Amino acid sequence: MNAGILRLLCAALLAAVPGAGLRAAPAPAARPILLSGADLVTVSHGVIPRGELLIVDGRIAAIGPGVDAPADAVRIDLAGKRVYPGYIAADSVLGLTEIESVRATNDMAETGAINPNARALAAINPDSELLPVARANGVLSAHVVPQPGEAGVLSGQSALVSLDGWSWEDMAVRAPVGVHLYWPALDVPDWAPVEYAARARESVERKQKALAAAFADARIYRVSRDAGTLRAPDLRWEALVPVLQGTQPLFIHADRIVQLREALAFIERERIARPVLVGGSDAWRIADVLAARRIPVILGSAHRLPQRRWEGYDVAYSSAARLARAGVTFAIANAATPMAAANERNLPYQAASYAAYGLGSEAALRAITLTAAEILGVADRLGSLDVGKDATLFVADGDALDIRTRVERAWVGGHEVSLETRQTRLHERYRSKYSGVRRP
């Protein structure tokens, strides 16, 4: 096989992976839409009271106190309401799982340690019952992340999808977003039986070795690849090359301080150009370092217990404020678990808990919209109400960070989506049992 053919083959392989710039496919509404009368929470430039927002061809064509709308625009009066950019679930397994305890419904984690080539996008079930439930509360996009198995280190490539579409190709906003590295952690309590602790230590060592070997091999591969001397493509290293080139971020999942420290050393050693830390329970302890090195963080759930018995009860709640004060760029995410995927709708309340403990509502909202979009490389499309961005937004009857507020309507890429879910259907059905008006 000569190098030319190989290059073609690699190109073909890559072509199979939908790249950046993919458009969500649902056809944009044919007629322009004008949302008027609502307070527009732009996130990027404050709140426009009783403003107007024009949607043309699926994008925000204009926004302001008053905009020029074409005569054929569908006018929607939203007086007394608020319009928000759709929330982005920045670390999720939506679409990869249905029922946690039923193994057949889980596609989150491939076996083995090194799976940088695994593509979350290709396994997203557009008809998952969990998706509409998230969407119904304003979570309109999700960063779907492959998870590590028991031996897992490099879990795969994530995808940023909108939560509406006939297929994952329709849904894709950006894929791959990046490769995910789960930093090996020795999270065995002191009191675990000795041989279990020993096994856990061995497992960490095995993972560390596998990680080092993967990066070493990928570098060798890249030299050969650049020189055109490859005999055959290696799927794993093909997936890692963009990380080595610095064209794709490497997401490093690490919570505890020792992991974070090791991860920082790894970033330095391997010259990772675009690292992102995910999880980051202890990140506030090294906030100054993260700020100085401009390493962004996707901060995990606020609804976590302190890791250590002696830590303040509010250590998790207040960690976002500490990152903010230090100048760290961060998004806020739910945990990437099936349990959290089922309730991805509660993402704004994660942000609210951080808000209540010093972060403030405005910064909290930014962390689940615009900053998330920036870190995930989709700020040109999502995250704020700005001209040129996708009309992915929702209407609420109050402060969306407050639980009592209801989300009333939502648009994804200019296309209004249904807020009906399996749960609303069951609700209606059984309400009818008691109202006497029996529904099928």
Add this chain to the structure above:
Amino acid sequence: MSFCIPAARCARHALGVACALLMLAAPVSAQVGTRPVIGLADRTPRQVALTHARLVLRPGRVIEDGTLLLRDGVIVAAGAEVAIPTGVATVDLHGKTIFAGFIEPQSAYGLTAAAESAAGHGTTVDASVHAGARHWNSRIRPETDLAESLRPDAGAAAKWRALGFTAVTVVPQRGILRGQGAVVSLADDQPAGTVLIAARVLQQAAFEIAPWNSGDYPGSLMGSIALLRQTLADAQWQPRRQAWQRSHPQAPRLEASPALDALAPALAGRQPMVFVTQDELDYDRALAIAREFGLKPVLLGNGHEYRRLALLRRSGAPVIVPLQLPAAPAVEDPDRALDVSLAALEHWQWAPYNARLLAEAGVPFAFTAAGLDKPESEFWPRVRGAVEKGLGEDAALSALTTQPAALLGLGGRLGTLEPGRLAHFIVADADLFRSPHAQIYEIWIDGRRHIEAALDTPEPRGVWGLSWTGANGPAALEIAGDDTLSAKAGATVIAVTQDEDRLLLYVPGVLLGVADPRVVVVAQLQTRGFEGRARLADGREIRVRATQTRAAPRAPAAAIAKPALPATPLHFPAGANGRMGLPAQPAVVLVRHATVWTQGPQGVLADADLLVRAGRVVAVGRGLAAPADAVVVDARGRHVTPGLIDAHSHLAIARGVNEGTHAATSEVRVGDVLDPTDIGIYRQLAGGVTAAQLLHGSANPIGGQSQIVKLRWGADAEGLKFEGAPATIKFALGENVKQANWGDRFTTRYPQTRMGVEQLDLDRLLAARAYRAARQRGSADDGGPLRRDLQLEALTEVLDGRRLVQVHSYRQDEILAFARLAQRFGFVPTFQHVLEGYKVADVLAGMGAGASTFSDWWAYKYEVIDAIPYNGALMTRQGVTVSFNSDDEEMGRRLNTEAAKAIKYGGLDATQALALVTANPARQLHLERRVGSLEPGKDADFVIWSADPLSTLAVAEQTWIDGRKYFDRDDDRREQVRIERERAGLIAAVLPERVKALKAAPGKDDGKTPAPASLVRPPQDAYAALRPIYHDSEQANSCHAGDFE
């Protein structure tokens, strides 16, 4: 020194063995017995007088120059003026001190494998470990009598003796009721019958738990306690049944039970029951069992006794205190040091003072060497360490002599030098308890001496005049040192070693004017003189004669002054956020100018006051007056609500939330295993929770008895209990109990289907009905005395409406089936989780059943795919009393915003929503007269919020229970600063010791005490049974998902 001539030169090592053999060549005669004489009889007079010794007759009573008279292994006289009968040999012990021999109350000495292997291994159905008429549970072996299987071990005995012990207690090491221990002497190489001093001195009990993978009962601490309780109740019943049986020959035969027979002495208070404790909370559990059954308890401690001094003093129970100390925690890496808890750091600092504090508190205690890795090198440093930290030497001595003797019931035989006691004593230096250089010379057991070191070893220390032959050596030499000797000739240092009376001098050749770099002079040491010889490389021999011109024996160490106690205060619970006592209860508290959500008829009042007197609400209203001494809280701009109530929590349950082994375990009680040190209590207070129902897990259809608590952080286990709250019990339906998510191995325990669950519940309830009838009749079916069945007893309370059933449920079919079953037996359950409750809300409302559900959880297992967040609102609208619960230590911190979800989903109003976590759970738990609303006469359990409590931005600022402020955000901020400061100080204190440990074992020592090995990778739920108190946030408790594998 002429007694026992052959032994006079006995050396510690090689000669010692020969010496012992010589002594034992004659048959033993210290005991009266039936053993035939083989060969010649030993007719040596066994009388001896030890004279001019310093006698420590008993701790605190010292005769400076006394005589101890022994006859046939027994002390017959001791004192300053003892008349020595004619014909009695004397031993002059001038300069030496006699202490009573030490007694070890807890050892595995002389245990045989056979005695141990039967108990506590394998499963209950394994016949191989069940040879004999055993109790059905392999961990109940009280009939074990170690006297029967004792095998004296000469090697081990010699090691014990070397430390000063003359007797040890052999105790069984496995099981729950482990069996009866024996006290044996450590006399050398004698048959078991001869060394046995007393059999069946104690019954050993422990809260042991079967390994998870065995599936064996009990699998939890509460199960272990329940089994203990049932067994003791059975042992009380059995003799009554036996007596009845004798007069009723036609009654069915009673199953033989040697195990229950063997508990009679303990139940009669004639035999102490030693309870093995794992942590400072086990004391309460052991003492409660002892109180319940009139036992004589002894606590085998765990080193944390200093944290519970008041309890121990009050109980009067003797404590056996282990000597081991925690290793210096790994704090050298500041990042990893974060994982060392404050409680662990404090323990490292306080543990060495444990014995002193017990002594000062007046708690009777004995020491045990059990638990020391290397008693031979650790025992004395630990004892002397305790003395150094301020334990009186008398108290240390009594912890090794009179206290163990007393708790073993052998105070009349052992422990002192008083007439009538066995001649068990040691001859030692006077400063034995304070100087590391002090020596034990002889150990006398039953009047026979065992030599450790010669009494008359010549003293090498001092100044010696030398005369050399064949060399021109120094004329004078000074030998000094404690354990390591060294000599000096002028300015030259000469290395010296001594082995009994052999002295070796390593003299530099230049000092002798010879070419050899170093000359080894071997000398035979005599009193005040020695003669030495050395051979040079050229074959010449040189000699030296030495005469001591000035002796300089080791000076006894001075008495130790009591050091100050550590400055770190002793909180309870230890470590972060602990308290010095319960918060004060002001006579009157007035909270002013708040928005008060009364959750009662007064509704929500703006700018209102809440008046509290002696822990109760007196009034809610505008402009209330309060006396001048009232504590006034200005709550302007704040909201006040009743304390939140979590109707489904697994907080603060120690070592296992599930007794998931048997299908029905209504005999187990969460109330037995409360963990007041669980930091989750404090964290939930910070979320406004004041009361919670702590439920057994959902691993089996009929789970354990639950416990309703108030979150009185700082109280002990008993203090957590919500006094006057009704008894409750957990039942469970669906996937968890049919083991659907446990893994492929779990397919045989009945039930495996919802069909079986219903039938099992029916079967047990019918059994309870029959048991209730028997109780009313006062006799068993055959007319005999009724056996107390703790499992059925709990279920009869259900039938009588005195125990509220909390049934874990999901699907409407199982909800309906249980509802009909409950109606059949006439009780009204509260359904827990009840995620399809909205489908049968009419049924629930019709029977008045409560529903305690999650706000919005769903999809985590198959049976919850139809869960909807409208559930709460739908059921509420049908007239069901609904609460929202957490079932989760994290979510329990924000129940207020969980309640708000019922506004978003289903449109309840704000008061209805807040009622889901206040008034409604109170009603479900039949506590509505006490809590759940702010009305006159109710408990002053309330929360002050920074904002509308249903807002996600609201933060609990103060949480009050019983009119006491248990949480205050400002106090918390100060506490966090204090914690950081205390940690820094302690870490600085640990570091030097840690560095020493690292140098000794670089890279090896991780500063952790390894947990015991187990056979399998523990799944999450098994962790719950292993997890100790003062754990971090490892969640091991939950029943919402299939947390089994």
